[in-house]
Amino acid sequence: MILRKKKTIFSLLFFCVVAILALSGKENGEFEVKNEFKIIKSSSIKKDDKQYNYKLIRLEGENDPAYAVYYPNQNAKETILITAPYEKIDWSGERIDSHHWKPHSVVDATESANLSLINGFAVLLVYARFYEGGNINNDIEDIVAGLKFLENKTEKIGIYGGSWGGFEALYGAVNSSVKPVVGVAFYPPSDMESWLNWTKESPGEDFWKPYQKRVEEGAKNEYEKWNHEYIARNLETNFLIVHAYQDTLVPFSQSYDLVNSSDRFDEMWLLKKEEKLSHGKSLHAEKISMETMSSFVYLMRGLTDRELLMIFDRVGVDNYLADLEVLKEGGEDISWSKSLFEKMFSPNINYYDVETAKIVTSQELKKEYQEGIEKLEVSL
Numbered sequence: 001m002i003l004r005k006k007k008t009i010f011s012l013l014f015f016c017v018v019a020i021l022a023l024s025g026k027e028n029g030e031f032e033v034k035n036e037f038k039i040i041k042s043s044s045i046k047k048d049d050k051q052y053n054y055k056l057i058r059l060e061g062e063n064d065p066a067y068a069v070y071y072p073n074q075n076a077k078e079t080i081l082i083t084a085p086y087e088k089i090d091w092s093g094e095r096i097d098s099h100h101w102k103p104h105s106v107v108d109a110t111e112s113a114n115l116s117l118i119n120g121f122a123v124l125l126v127y128a129r130f131y132e133g134g135n136i137n138n139d140i141e142d143i144v145a146g147l148k149f150l151e152n153k154t155e156k157i158g159i160y161g162g163s164w165g166g167f168e169a170l171y172g173a174v175n176s177s178v179k180p181v182v183g184v185a186f187y188p189p190s191d192m193e194s195w196l197n198w199t200k201e202s203p204g205e206d207f208w209k210p211y212q213k214r215v216e217e218g219a220k221n222e223y224e225k226w227n228h229e230y231i232a233r234n235l236e237t238n239f240l241i242v243h244a245y246q247d248t249l250v251p252f253s254q255s256y257d258l259v260n261s262s263d264r265f266d267e268m269w270l271l272k273k274e275e276k277l278s279h280g281k282s283l284h285a286e287k288i289s290m291e292t293m294s295s296f297v298y299l300m301r302g303l304t305d306r307e308l309l310m311i312f313d314r315v316g317v318d319n320y321l322a323d324l325e326v327l328k329e330g331g332e333d334i335s336w337s338k339s340l341f342e343k344m345f346s347p348n349i350n351y352y353d354v355e356t357a358k359i360v361t362s363q364e365l366k367k368e369y370q371e372g373i374e375k376l377e378v379s380l
Contacts, residue, residue: 036060037149037237040092047110052117054106056091059126059145064134066126066142067092068149069109073122076286078303079154080116081180082145083168085128085139096132105218115296119308121158124150128168128211135218136171136192136226143172151178159237162186163249163279173237174230182302183239184295187250187279190258192219192226198251204277232262240298244270244280267336268294271323273274283323287354288313290320294340301343312351312365321369324376338378345369345380 041056052071059066087108087260090099097103104127113123127144128139143159150157161169166188173180187201189195196215199208219226243255246260259265268291272280282289288311300308324334345366353360370380 001123015168017145024210043106045106045110047114049119050117052110054110056106057149058094059142060079063141064129064138065094066128066145067096068127068146069106069113069123069125070149071110071113071117072153073117073120076120076122077155078158079150079158080113080299080303081122081143081150081157081169082112082116082123082125083128083143083159083165083172084112084125085130085142085164085168087127088131096129105274113310116300119223119300120306121300121303122154122235123335128165130164130214135214136167137218139168139214139218140171140175143168143355144176144178146296147172147176147178147180154258156181156303158303159183160295160299161188163188170231170239171226173239173321174234179236181237183237184242185239186242186291187244187247188241188258188294189250189256190231190254191228193223193253194227194251202248207277228258228261230266231258232264235262235264238266238302240266240268242268242270242295244272246272246274246280248274248277249279266298266339268340269327269336271326284315284319286313286316286319288316291314293317294344297344297346297349298340301349305348307348309350309352309359311354312360313354314357317369321372321376324378334376334378337376338380341369341373341378341380 015268023354026200034273037060039055044051044053055070057068057070059068084104087104088101090097090103109125110117113125116123124146126142128142130139147157157178159169159173159180160183163186166185167190169183170185170188170190173183177306192215195213199212202208224230241255241259242251243252245252259267270280270291271283273283275281293311293313293316297310324337328334345362347362349362350359351362351365366380373380
């Protein structure tokens with residue numbers, strides 16, 4: 001009888017320890033997602049005279065599956081995960097397939113991954129289910145499933161996303177046991193309760209409803225794991241946060257407060273035209289914006305020191321220097337721009353100049369732009 005009681009007590013203690021460890025893992029920012037997947041199709045695609053193998057994949061999530069296009073590269077030690085929350089697909093053979101809207105084809109996915117593929121990275125483009133129901137927990141589970149898929153396939157992961165995809169990149173990095181080393185998030189909602197309250201006071205009531213429903217159903221009025229304090233406490237990834245002062249979809253204060261919550265963040269602030277329900281419209285006509293150029297440099301340079309081939313638009317850089325001058329004259333602190341310029345002009349980067357259609361080195365460009373940058377009292 002005593003032995004039976006001891007066994008019962010031991011069993012209870014064992015299950016208590018297991019429960020505590022499980023709760024502890026989730027408190028420290030980890031979603032429980034199985035590392036299981038199914039290859040729906042394997043094939044190859046030609047892009048700019050190069051042939052890339054790809055796999056269409058069904059990833060097992062916590063509740064619902066996620067879907068991804070994977071471009072493996074046996075020679076790559078690094079993989080870039082791109083979030084695609086709004087895109088539709090038609091190749092899963094399941095209910096998520098779109099038959100009414102133009103789907104995001106493999107050609108489209110390859111275009112999205114092109115710069116990463118050119119530079120020898122493996123790429124995983126993860127589709128979410130924004131238009132298929134679900135909530136913010138599902139969104140993060142999709143990205144965590146993608147990160148778990150890469151666990152034994154790569155040495156380093158970079159993660160990249162914008163808007164809702166930026167939110168996914170940020171919280172996916174925080175909540176996965178497989179940690180990216182570097183990330184980029186453009187104008188992400190990050191403190192979800194304050195952002196939700198802000199949307200309820202903003203014009204465009206019908207526009208906001210699916211977002212509000214998604215947040216409310218996922219958080220269930222418990223926002224302890226959906227705020228800046230939670231991110232700062234659990235983030236192990238270096239992130240570039242890009243945001244425009246004039247954003248009317250996600251207030252600038254969201255990213256400003258986020259960046260100031262942890263030294264894991266670098267920032268890039270933008271001047272744009274303010275427009276109703278947008279992330280701001282560009283002030284300039286340019287082929288490639290400075291934020292696009294520098295964000296990819298930040299991401300890829302955070303993964304490797306090897307030689308990179310990037311894209312350079314002098315008009316975009318000149319416009320951004322002019323914007324920085326406006327910010328400086330308006331009393332804004334632009335010292336944060338130093339780290340961006342240092343990365344753009346770091347050694348071992350070659351740029352394709354869209355104006356001359358020639359290759360120019362980062363050191364040549366540094367010499368050319370150094371005087372203009374130093375006029376802003378930003379030393380290189």
